Amino acid sequence: MNGVHDMGGMHGMGPVDAEPNEPVFHHDWEKRVLAIALATGFLKRWNIDMGRYTIEQMAPAEYLRATYYEKWLYRTERLLVERGLLTKDELASGRPNGRPPAVRALPPADVQTALRGRRAARMDDRLKAPTFKAGDRVRARNFHPSHHTRLPRYARGKVGVIDRDHGVFILPDEHATSGTKVPSHCYAVRFEGRELWGPDAGPRDAIYIDLFDEYLEPA
Protein backbone atom coordinates (compact mmCIF):
# COMPACT_ATOMS: atom_id res chain seq x y z
CA MET A 1 0.00 0.00 0.00
CA ASN A 2 1.15 3.54 -0.73
CA GLY A 3 1.42 4.33 2.96
CA VAL A 4 3.38 6.85 4.96
CA HIS A 5 5.54 3.94 6.19
CA ASP A 6 7.16 3.85 2.73
CA MET A 7 9.59 6.63 3.61
CA GLY A 8 12.55 6.21 1.28
CA GLY A 9 13.37 9.56 -0.34
CA MET A 10 10.89 11.72 1.58
CA HIS A 11 11.95 15.25 2.49
CA GLY A 12 11.19 17.37 5.52
CA MET A 13 11.78 14.80 8.27
CA GLY A 14 14.66 16.78 9.77
CA PRO A 15 18.18 15.71 10.74
CA VAL A 16 19.08 12.28 12.05
CA ASP A 17 19.22 12.73 15.79
CA ALA A 18 21.52 10.08 17.29
CA GLU A 19 21.52 9.90 21.08
CA PRO A 20 24.95 9.26 22.62
CA ASN A 21 25.11 6.20 24.91
CA GLU A 22 21.49 5.37 24.21
CA PRO A 23 19.98 2.82 26.62
CA VAL A 24 18.32 -0.31 25.20
CA PHE A 25 14.97 0.91 26.54
CA HIS A 26 13.87 4.41 27.56
CA HIS A 27 10.87 3.37 29.66
CA ASP A 28 9.92 0.23 31.54
CA TRP A 29 6.68 -0.06 29.56
CA GLU A 30 8.69 -0.43 26.35
CA LYS A 31 10.23 -3.63 27.75
CA ARG A 32 6.81 -5.06 28.52
CA VAL A 33 5.54 -4.19 25.02
CA LEU A 34 8.53 -5.87 23.38
CA ALA A 35 8.02 -9.00 25.49
CA ILE A 36 4.23 -9.11 25.06
CA ALA A 37 4.59 -8.68 21.31
CA LEU A 38 7.14 -11.50 21.07
CA ALA A 39 5.29 -13.85 23.43
CA THR A 40 1.94 -13.38 21.68
CA GLY A 41 3.67 -13.71 18.30
CA PHE A 42 4.82 -17.17 19.35
CA LEU A 43 1.14 -18.17 19.66
CA LYS A 44 1.35 -18.41 15.83
CA ARG A 45 -1.95 -16.68 15.11
CA TRP A 46 -0.27 -14.25 12.73
CA ASN A 47 2.99 -13.98 10.82
CA ILE A 48 5.58 -11.21 10.55
CA ASP A 49 4.14 -9.84 7.30
CA MET A 50 0.69 -9.59 8.88
CA GLY A 51 2.33 -7.72 11.73
CA ARG A 52 3.99 -5.26 9.38
CA TYR A 53 0.79 -4.81 7.36
CA THR A 54 -1.12 -4.06 10.57
CA ILE A 55 1.27 -1.25 11.48
CA GLU A 56 1.04 0.10 7.93
CA GLN A 57 -2.71 0.47 8.44
CA MET A 58 -2.31 2.94 11.31
CA ALA A 59 -3.73 6.36 10.44
CA PRO A 60 -0.84 8.25 8.80
CA ALA A 61 -0.70 11.08 11.34
CA GLU A 62 -0.71 8.53 14.16
CA TYR A 63 2.04 6.50 12.46
CA LEU A 64 4.28 9.56 12.24
CA ARG A 65 3.56 10.58 15.83
CA ALA A 66 3.99 7.17 17.42
CA THR A 67 7.28 5.81 18.70
CA TYR A 68 8.46 2.32 17.71
CA TYR A 69 7.05 0.59 20.77
CA GLU A 70 3.78 2.53 20.53
CA LYS A 71 3.45 1.08 17.04
CA TRP A 72 4.17 -2.37 18.44
CA LEU A 73 1.49 -1.89 21.09
CA TYR A 74 -1.05 -0.87 18.45
CA ARG A 75 -0.16 -3.89 16.31
CA THR A 76 -0.36 -6.36 19.18
CA GLU A 77 -3.70 -5.12 20.52
CA ARG A 78 -5.23 -5.05 17.06
CA LEU A 79 -4.04 -8.53 16.05
CA LEU A 80 -5.10 -10.06 19.38
CA VAL A 81 -8.63 -8.79 18.76
CA GLU A 82 -8.71 -9.62 15.03
CA ARG A 83 -7.60 -13.19 15.71
CA GLY A 84 -10.16 -13.67 18.48
CA LEU A 85 -7.71 -14.04 21.35
CA LEU A 86 -9.17 -10.97 23.07
CA THR A 87 -12.45 -9.15 22.57
CA LYS A 88 -12.74 -5.41 22.16
CA ASP A 89 -14.68 -5.31 25.42
CA GLU A 90 -11.94 -7.13 27.28
CA LEU A 91 -9.35 -4.74 25.88
CA ALA A 92 -11.46 -1.73 26.86
CA SER A 93 -12.33 -2.98 30.35
CA GLY A 94 -9.10 -4.84 31.13
CA ARG A 95 -11.22 -7.67 32.55
CA PRO A 96 -11.41 -11.18 31.09
CA ASN A 97 -14.84 -12.21 29.91
CA GLY A 98 -15.83 -15.66 28.75
CA ARG A 99 -13.78 -18.78 28.22
CA PRO A 100 -10.06 -18.43 27.55
CA PRO A 101 -9.03 -19.42 24.02
CA ALA A 102 -7.49 -22.86 23.66
CA VAL A 103 -3.89 -21.80 23.24
CA ARG A 104 -0.78 -22.55 25.26
CA ALA A 105 1.22 -19.56 26.49
CA LEU A 106 4.94 -19.58 25.72
CA PRO A 107 6.52 -21.22 28.79
CA PRO A 108 9.59 -19.50 30.30
CA ALA A 109 11.63 -22.63 29.62
CA ASP A 110 10.92 -22.34 25.89
CA VAL A 111 11.96 -18.71 25.46
CA GLN A 112 15.53 -19.33 24.30
CA THR A 113 14.50 -22.09 21.91
CA ALA A 114 11.84 -19.85 20.44
CA LEU A 115 14.24 -16.94 19.95
CA ARG A 116 16.98 -19.11 18.50
CA GLY A 117 14.93 -20.72 15.74
CA ARG A 118 16.98 -20.57 12.55
CA ARG A 119 14.28 -20.86 9.93
CA ALA A 120 11.89 -18.00 9.27
CA ALA A 121 11.07 -16.85 5.76
CA ARG A 122 13.55 -18.98 3.78
CA MET A 123 12.03 -21.81 1.81
CA ASP A 124 13.51 -24.77 -0.06
CA ASP A 125 15.37 -23.51 -3.13
CA ARG A 126 13.95 -26.44 -5.13
CA LEU A 127 10.44 -25.00 -4.87
CA LYS A 128 11.00 -22.39 -7.56
CA ALA A 129 13.43 -21.85 -10.41
CA PRO A 130 15.01 -18.38 -10.53
CA THR A 131 13.73 -15.98 -13.19
CA PHE A 132 16.89 -13.86 -13.12
CA LYS A 133 20.59 -14.31 -12.46
CA ALA A 134 23.38 -12.03 -11.30
CA GLY A 135 24.16 -9.40 -13.94
CA ASP A 136 20.66 -9.37 -15.49
CA ARG A 137 19.11 -5.95 -16.09
CA VAL A 138 15.67 -5.69 -14.54
CA ARG A 139 12.95 -3.09 -14.16
CA ALA A 140 11.00 -2.90 -10.92
CA ARG A 141 7.35 -3.15 -11.83
CA ASN A 142 5.19 -0.07 -11.69
CA PHE A 143 2.37 -1.36 -9.51
CA HIS A 144 0.50 0.16 -6.62
CA PRO A 145 -1.32 -2.54 -4.69
CA SER A 146 -3.58 -1.32 -1.90
CA HIS A 147 -2.37 -4.22 0.28
CA HIS A 148 1.06 -5.07 1.72
CA THR A 149 4.09 -5.16 -0.54
CA ARG A 150 7.83 -4.79 0.02
CA LEU A 151 8.58 -3.04 -3.24
CA PRO A 152 9.23 0.54 -2.12
CA ARG A 153 7.66 3.32 -4.16
CA TYR A 154 11.00 4.95 -4.87
CA ALA A 155 12.12 1.94 -6.92
CA ARG A 156 8.97 1.37 -9.00
CA GLY A 157 9.58 1.67 -12.72
CA LYS A 158 13.34 1.99 -12.20
CA VAL A 159 16.01 -0.12 -13.88
CA GLY A 160 18.67 -1.96 -11.92
CA VAL A 161 20.99 -4.95 -12.13
CA ILE A 162 20.68 -8.21 -10.20
CA ASP A 163 23.61 -8.27 -7.77
CA ARG A 164 22.90 -11.69 -6.28
CA ASP A 165 20.16 -14.27 -5.85
CA HIS A 166 19.49 -14.82 -2.13
CA GLY A 167 17.46 -17.97 -2.80
CA VAL A 168 13.79 -18.80 -2.27
CA PHE A 169 11.80 -16.94 0.39
CA ILE A 170 8.15 -16.47 1.26
CA LEU A 171 6.62 -13.73 -0.91
CA PRO A 172 5.47 -11.15 1.67
CA ASP A 173 2.50 -9.78 -0.30
CA GLU A 174 0.29 -12.88 -0.19
CA HIS A 175 1.65 -13.92 3.22
CA ALA A 176 0.48 -10.65 4.79
CA THR A 177 -3.13 -11.21 3.82
CA SER A 178 -4.04 -14.89 3.35
CA GLY A 179 -0.99 -16.34 5.08
CA THR A 180 -0.21 -18.42 1.97
CA LYS A 181 3.49 -19.18 1.58
CA VAL A 182 4.21 -18.44 -2.06
CA PRO A 183 7.84 -19.38 -2.84
CA SER A 184 9.75 -16.66 -4.67
CA HIS A 185 13.35 -15.89 -5.43
CA CYS A 186 14.60 -12.85 -3.60
CA TYR A 187 17.41 -10.86 -5.20
CA ALA A 188 19.60 -7.97 -4.14
CA VAL A 189 19.08 -5.50 -6.99
CA ARG A 190 21.53 -2.67 -7.49
CA PHE A 191 20.12 0.69 -8.60
CA GLU A 192 22.39 3.60 -9.43
CA GLY A 193 21.63 6.70 -7.38
CA ARG A 194 20.99 8.74 -10.51
CA GLU A 195 18.50 6.18 -11.86
CA LEU A 196 16.45 6.59 -8.68
CA TRP A 197 16.95 10.27 -7.86
CA GLY A 198 18.09 12.01 -11.02
CA PRO A 199 21.14 14.14 -11.77
CA ASP A 200 21.50 15.55 -8.25
CA ALA A 201 22.39 12.13 -6.84
CA GLY A 202 26.04 11.30 -6.28
CA PRO A 203 27.62 9.64 -9.33
CA ARG A 204 29.12 6.95 -7.11
CA ASP A 205 26.06 6.21 -4.97
CA ALA A 206 24.16 2.96 -5.38
CA ILE A 207 21.15 1.57 -3.56
CA TYR A 208 20.67 -2.18 -3.17
CA ILE A 209 17.12 -3.36 -2.57
CA ASP A 210 15.96 -6.92 -1.83
CA LEU A 211 13.23 -7.64 -4.37
CA PHE A 212 11.19 -10.71 -5.32
CA ASP A 213 10.55 -12.26 -8.74
CA GLU A 214 7.02 -10.87 -8.72
CA TYR A 215 8.37 -7.30 -8.40
CA LEU A 216 10.65 -7.48 -11.43
CA GLU A 217 10.55 -7.72 -15.21
CA PRO A 218 13.41 -8.00 -17.71
CA ALA A 219 14.82 -4.67 -18.92
Add this chain to the structure above:
Amino acid sequence: MSGHDHEHDHEHDHDHDHEPGVHGAPLTDTQLRVRALESLLVDKGLVDPKALDALIDTYETKVGPRNGARVVAKAWVDPAYKQRLLADSTEAIAELGYIGRQGEDMVVLENTPKVHNMVVCTLCSCYPWPVLGLPPVWYKSAPYRARAVIDPRGVLREFGVSLGDDVEVRVWDSTAELRYLVLPERPAGTDGLSEDELAALVTRDAMIGVAKVPGPRG
Protein backbone atom coordinates in the same frame (compact mmCIF):
# COMPACT_ATOMS: atom_id res chain seq x y z
CA MET B 1 9.05 19.13 12.16
CA SER B 2 6.37 18.46 14.71
CA GLY B 3 6.47 14.69 14.25
CA HIS B 4 10.17 14.66 14.83
CA ASP B 5 10.03 16.85 17.91
CA HIS B 6 7.33 14.71 19.37
CA GLU B 7 9.36 11.56 18.92
CA HIS B 8 12.29 13.36 20.46
CA ASP B 9 10.29 14.17 23.57
CA HIS B 10 9.11 10.62 23.91
CA GLU B 11 12.23 8.71 23.22
CA HIS B 12 14.95 10.84 24.66
CA ASP B 13 13.43 11.72 28.00
CA HIS B 14 14.83 8.92 30.07
CA ASP B 15 15.60 10.88 33.19
CA HIS B 16 13.93 8.35 35.39
CA ASP B 17 13.52 10.71 38.31
CA HIS B 18 10.88 12.46 36.26
CA GLU B 19 9.38 9.42 34.61
CA PRO B 20 5.67 9.12 35.30
CA GLY B 21 4.96 6.21 37.59
CA VAL B 22 8.25 6.65 39.44
CA HIS B 23 8.24 8.33 42.86
CA GLY B 24 4.47 8.56 42.90
CA ALA B 25 4.02 10.54 39.68
CA PRO B 26 0.79 9.61 37.86
CA LEU B 27 0.97 6.92 35.20
CA THR B 28 0.73 7.96 31.57
CA ASP B 29 -2.03 6.60 29.35
CA THR B 30 0.49 4.34 27.62
CA GLN B 31 1.79 2.91 30.89
CA LEU B 32 -1.77 2.19 32.00
CA ARG B 33 -2.63 0.64 28.66
CA VAL B 34 0.40 -1.68 28.76
CA ARG B 35 -0.22 -2.74 32.35
CA ALA B 36 -3.87 -3.46 31.59
CA LEU B 37 -2.96 -5.48 28.49
CA GLU B 38 -0.36 -7.57 30.31
CA SER B 39 -2.67 -8.26 33.22
CA LEU B 40 -5.49 -9.27 30.85
CA LEU B 41 -3.21 -11.59 28.86
CA VAL B 42 -1.92 -13.20 32.04
CA ASP B 43 -5.47 -13.65 33.38
CA LYS B 44 -6.49 -15.32 30.13
CA GLY B 45 -3.46 -17.60 30.13
CA LEU B 46 -2.09 -16.15 26.89
CA VAL B 47 1.25 -15.07 28.32
CA ASP B 48 3.36 -16.19 31.25
CA PRO B 49 4.89 -13.17 33.04
CA LYS B 50 8.08 -15.14 33.71
CA ALA B 51 8.46 -15.70 29.98
CA LEU B 52 8.09 -11.95 29.47
CA ASP B 53 10.86 -11.34 32.01
CA ALA B 54 13.10 -13.84 30.22
CA LEU B 55 12.46 -12.17 26.86
CA ILE B 56 13.34 -8.76 28.27
CA ASP B 57 16.46 -10.03 30.00
CA THR B 58 17.67 -11.57 26.73
CA TYR B 59 17.61 -8.28 24.84
CA GLU B 60 18.59 -6.08 27.75
CA THR B 61 21.61 -8.01 28.97
CA LYS B 62 22.58 -10.85 26.59
CA VAL B 63 22.05 -9.90 22.96
CA GLY B 64 23.62 -6.66 21.76
CA PRO B 65 26.30 -5.07 19.61
CA ARG B 66 29.11 -6.75 21.57
CA ASN B 67 28.12 -9.91 19.66
CA GLY B 68 28.64 -8.24 16.30
CA ALA B 69 31.92 -6.75 17.55
CA ARG B 70 33.21 -10.26 18.23
CA VAL B 71 32.35 -11.29 14.67
CA VAL B 72 34.19 -8.26 13.27
CA ALA B 73 37.28 -8.71 15.45
CA LYS B 74 37.54 -12.37 14.53
CA ALA B 75 37.30 -11.51 10.83
CA TRP B 76 40.10 -8.96 11.28
CA VAL B 77 42.53 -11.44 12.87
CA ASP B 78 41.56 -14.69 11.14
CA PRO B 79 41.64 -14.55 7.30
CA ALA B 80 40.03 -17.98 6.96
CA TYR B 81 37.14 -16.87 9.17
CA LYS B 82 36.74 -13.68 7.17
CA GLN B 83 36.53 -15.73 4.00
CA ARG B 84 33.82 -17.94 5.51
CA LEU B 85 32.03 -14.87 6.85
CA LEU B 86 31.79 -13.26 3.44
CA ALA B 87 30.94 -16.52 1.65
CA ASP B 88 28.25 -17.80 4.07
CA SER B 89 27.58 -15.09 6.62
CA THR B 90 24.77 -16.92 8.46
CA GLU B 91 26.87 -20.03 9.14
CA ALA B 92 30.04 -18.12 10.04
CA ILE B 93 28.13 -15.96 12.53
CA ALA B 94 26.47 -19.10 13.92
CA GLU B 95 29.95 -20.49 14.65
CA LEU B 96 30.13 -17.88 17.41
CA GLY B 97 26.66 -18.83 18.65
CA TYR B 98 24.77 -15.84 17.30
CA ILE B 99 21.63 -17.21 15.68
CA GLY B 100 17.89 -16.77 15.60
CA ARG B 101 15.19 -14.17 15.45
CA GLN B 102 15.81 -11.34 12.99
CA GLY B 103 19.14 -12.86 12.02
CA GLU B 104 18.03 -16.09 10.40
CA ASP B 105 19.59 -15.12 7.06
CA MET B 106 22.60 -12.84 7.34
CA VAL B 107 24.70 -11.02 4.75
CA VAL B 108 28.00 -9.40 5.73
CA LEU B 109 29.18 -6.41 3.67
CA GLU B 110 32.87 -5.55 3.67
CA ASN B 111 33.91 -1.90 3.76
CA THR B 112 37.14 -1.03 1.98
CA PRO B 113 38.99 2.20 1.18
CA LYS B 114 37.00 2.36 -2.08
CA VAL B 115 33.56 0.99 -1.06
CA HIS B 116 31.47 2.13 1.90
CA ASN B 117 28.36 0.11 2.77
CA MET B 118 25.54 1.33 5.02
CA VAL B 119 22.25 -0.30 5.99
CA VAL B 120 18.71 1.04 6.36
CA CYS B 121 15.16 -0.27 6.42
CA THR B 122 13.02 2.35 4.67
CA LEU B 123 9.75 0.40 5.08
CA CYS B 124 9.94 -0.42 8.79
CA SER B 125 12.93 -1.02 11.07
CA CYS B 126 14.49 -4.37 10.10
CA TYR B 127 17.76 -4.88 11.95
CA PRO B 128 20.06 -7.86 12.69
CA TRP B 129 19.10 -8.58 16.30
CA PRO B 130 21.41 -11.55 17.11
CA VAL B 131 24.53 -9.51 16.31
CA LEU B 132 23.44 -5.93 17.12
CA GLY B 133 20.57 -6.30 19.60
CA LEU B 134 17.55 -4.02 19.35
CA PRO B 135 17.82 -1.03 17.01
CA PRO B 136 18.59 2.47 18.31
CA VAL B 137 15.89 5.13 18.03
CA TRP B 138 17.63 7.03 15.22
CA TYR B 139 17.72 3.90 13.02
CA LYS B 140 13.93 3.55 13.41
CA SER B 141 13.28 7.26 12.95
CA ALA B 142 11.68 8.91 9.93
CA PRO B 143 14.72 11.10 9.17
CA TYR B 144 17.08 8.13 8.78
CA ARG B 145 14.59 5.95 6.91
CA ALA B 146 13.73 8.80 4.54
CA ARG B 147 17.20 10.17 3.89
CA ALA B 148 19.62 7.23 3.92
CA VAL B 149 18.65 6.23 0.38
CA ILE B 150 18.41 9.69 -1.23
CA ASP B 151 21.21 11.51 0.63
CA PRO B 152 23.56 8.89 2.07
CA ARG B 153 26.60 11.16 2.07
CA GLY B 154 24.66 13.90 3.87
CA VAL B 155 23.55 11.41 6.53
CA LEU B 156 27.11 10.11 6.87
CA ARG B 157 28.41 13.67 7.34
CA GLU B 158 25.96 14.12 10.24
CA PHE B 159 27.56 11.04 11.80
CA GLY B 160 30.99 12.59 11.25
CA VAL B 161 31.99 10.51 8.22
CA SER B 162 33.23 12.42 5.17
CA LEU B 163 33.96 10.22 2.17
CA GLY B 164 36.00 11.23 -0.84
CA ASP B 165 34.41 11.44 -4.29
CA ASP B 166 36.41 8.36 -5.28
CA VAL B 167 34.64 6.23 -2.65
CA GLU B 168 31.54 4.36 -3.78
CA VAL B 169 28.63 4.42 -1.34
CA ARG B 170 26.36 1.38 -1.29
CA VAL B 171 23.15 1.70 0.69
CA TRP B 172 21.38 -1.58 1.47
CA ASP B 173 17.63 -1.22 2.01
CA SER B 174 16.55 -4.28 4.05
CA THR B 175 13.20 -4.78 2.35
CA ALA B 176 13.07 -8.60 2.73
CA GLU B 177 14.21 -11.10 5.38
CA LEU B 178 17.94 -10.77 4.77
CA ARG B 179 19.71 -8.95 7.58
CA TYR B 180 22.88 -7.00 6.90
CA LEU B 181 25.99 -6.48 9.01
CA VAL B 182 28.79 -4.17 7.87
CA LEU B 183 32.34 -5.42 8.34
CA PRO B 184 34.13 -2.11 8.93
CA GLU B 185 37.71 -1.36 8.01
CA ARG B 186 40.26 -2.23 10.66
CA PRO B 187 41.73 1.05 11.93
CA ALA B 188 45.41 1.85 11.55
CA GLY B 189 47.65 1.42 14.56
CA THR B 190 46.00 -1.79 15.78
CA ASP B 191 48.58 -4.34 14.65
CA GLY B 192 49.57 -5.37 18.16
CA LEU B 193 46.06 -5.64 19.57
CA SER B 194 44.44 -8.90 20.61
CA GLU B 195 41.08 -10.05 19.28
CA ASP B 196 39.43 -8.95 22.54
CA GLU B 197 41.07 -5.52 22.37
CA LEU B 198 39.95 -5.15 18.77
CA ALA B 199 36.38 -6.14 19.64
CA ALA B 200 36.33 -3.40 22.25
CA LEU B 201 37.02 -0.81 19.55
CA VAL B 202 34.15 -1.88 17.27
CA THR B 203 31.05 0.29 17.56
CA ARG B 204 27.43 -0.47 16.74
CA ASP B 205 27.29 2.46 14.34
CA ALA B 206 30.29 1.16 12.39
CA MET B 207 28.47 -2.18 11.95
CA ILE B 208 25.40 -0.33 10.58
CA GLY B 209 27.76 1.56 8.30
CA VAL B 210 27.25 5.11 9.56
CA ALA B 211 30.63 5.35 11.28
CA LYS B 212 34.21 4.21 10.98
CA VAL B 213 35.90 2.30 13.76
CA PRO B 214 38.08 4.73 15.69
CA GLY B 215 41.72 3.88 16.27
CA PRO B 216 42.99 2.90 19.73
CA ARG B 217 43.40 6.56 20.73
CA GLY B 218 40.15 7.74 19.21
